[in-house]
Amino acid sequence: MSRPVRMKDIARDLKVSIVTVSKVLRNHDDISPATRQRVLQRVQELNYQPNWAARSLVTQRTYMVGMVIPDLMISFFAEVSKGVAAKLAPLGYHVAISNSEEDPEVEKQEIERLLARQMDGLIIASAQRHPDRKLFDSLETRKIPYVLIDRTLPGLRSNYVGVRDEEIGSLATEHLIEQGCRRIAHIRGPMLSTGTGRLKGYRRVLAHHGLEVSARYVVNGGWRDDTGYLAMRELLKLDPRPDGVFCYNDAVAAGAIKAILEGGLKVPDDVAIIGAANVHYSDLLRVPLSTVDQSSMLIGEKAAELLVRLIEAKTPPAPERILIPPRLVVRESSTRILKLRPLD
Numbered sequence: 508m509s510r511p512v513r514m515k516d517i518a519r520d521l522k523v524s525i526v527t528v529s530k531v532l533r534n535h536d537d538i539s540p541a542t543r544q545r546v547l548q549r550v551q552e553l554n555y556q557p558n559w560a561a562r563s564l565v566t567q568r569t570y571m572v573g574m575v576i577p578d579l580m581i582s583f584f585a586e587v588s589k590g591v592a593a594k595l596a597p598l599g600y601h602v603a604i605s606n607s608e609e610d611p612e613v614e615k616q617e618i619e620r621l622l623a624r625q626m627d628g629l630i631i632a633s634a635q636r637h638p639d640r641k642l643f644d645s646l647e648t649r650k651i652p653y654v655l656i657d658r659t660l661p662g663l664r665s666n667y668v669g670v671r672d673e674e675i676g677s678l679a680t681e682h683l684i685e686q687g688c689r690r691i692a693h694i695r696g697p698m699l700s701t702g703t704g705r706l707k708g709y710r711r712v713l714a715h716h717g718l719e720v721s722a723r724y725v726v727n728g729g730w731r732d733d734t735g736y737l738a739m740r741e742l743l744k745l746d747p748r749p750d751g752v753f754c755y756n757d758a759v760a761a762g763a764i765k766a767i768l769e770g771g772l773k774v775p776d777d778v779a780i781i782g783a784a785n786v787h788y789s790d791l792l793r794v795p796l797s798t799v800d801q802s803s804m805l806i807g808e809k810a811a812e813l814l815v816r817l818i819e820a821k822t823p824p825a826p827e828r829i830l831i832p833p834r835l836v837v838r839e840s841s842t843r844i845l846k847l848r849p850l851d
Contacts, residue, residue, distance in 0.1 A: 616635060
């Protein structure tokens with residue numbers, strides 16, 4: 508029976524140091540592309556499998572990362588999780604995902620459960636409106652690195668990866684105005700940083716163009732398709748009804764489109780719709796959905812990279828804030844046939 512391939516075997520074959528092979532396997536950036544390619548090719552040829560148990564004994568790490576997200580059924584977070592796993596798996600990390608059900612108390616319980624299993628670090632999309640100081644102070648005291656994603660927490664100096672939500676609201680609303688919409692409603696999300704930021708961007712653009720910022724045209728639609736459906740039904744009762752709607756996310760927008768079509772109206776001729784996230788099914792809906800792309804996979808990848816840097820740092824670095832520019836994606840749901848008229 509042949510013995511397993513060792514790191515020293517790869518180093519000897521390529522006439523490089525064991526440290527070089529180790530750095531390539533840990534994705535360090537101080538290795539030349541040519542050397543990296545040689546090492547990775549040899550790793551594949553020999554089917555090298557790192558001994559993670561031995562590595563854990565040396566490094567005093569479990570190579571487990573906990574991830575807490577609000578809802579496992581939201582495609583955006585599924586895609587973020589995929590990005591996290593894609594970056595962490597080659598480094599030997601496993602990801603344990605917990606669902607907070609958009610409930611701050613459940614979130615705290617899930618974080619404690621993960622920590623009881625000796626996670627090396629956490630990635631959190633928090634359901635909290637205001638940070639639970641006791642919880643986050645505890646993470647600092649226990650030297651557990653963590654990265655917030657998608658949602659920020661006011662007053663908390665923490666590592667963060669996401670987008671500027673006000674910019675999402677601005678891009679979406681500006682697009683509807685460019686398409687000739689003048690009575691623009693907003694189906695808002697939870698009053699977290701994502702919901703408040705997108706609402707602020709929506710209001711700012713309307714005011715900038717001298718359009719009415721009416722409380723009647725802002726309704727709570729949660730974050731799911733069923734709540735978006737109900738919210739859109741309420742908006743359709745208004746007189747005059749909206750001719751354009753910016754929805755908190757793509758799931759809410761999908762529900763809104765369903766309500767409009769059931770009401771005998773057309774999208775986008777009667778009501779133009781735009782969402783946010785650009786999840787994988789957005790172009791497969793009955794009316795392909797215009798949206799603002801948040802680069803969900805990239806958020807996950809950047810969060811994973813940042814967390815690994817925190818885990819490997821000998822002293823905690825200053826908190827880092829990584830902002831990914833949102834991008835407008837125009838599809839059929841907002842592309843109106845009517846000729847654009849100038850603003851009054």
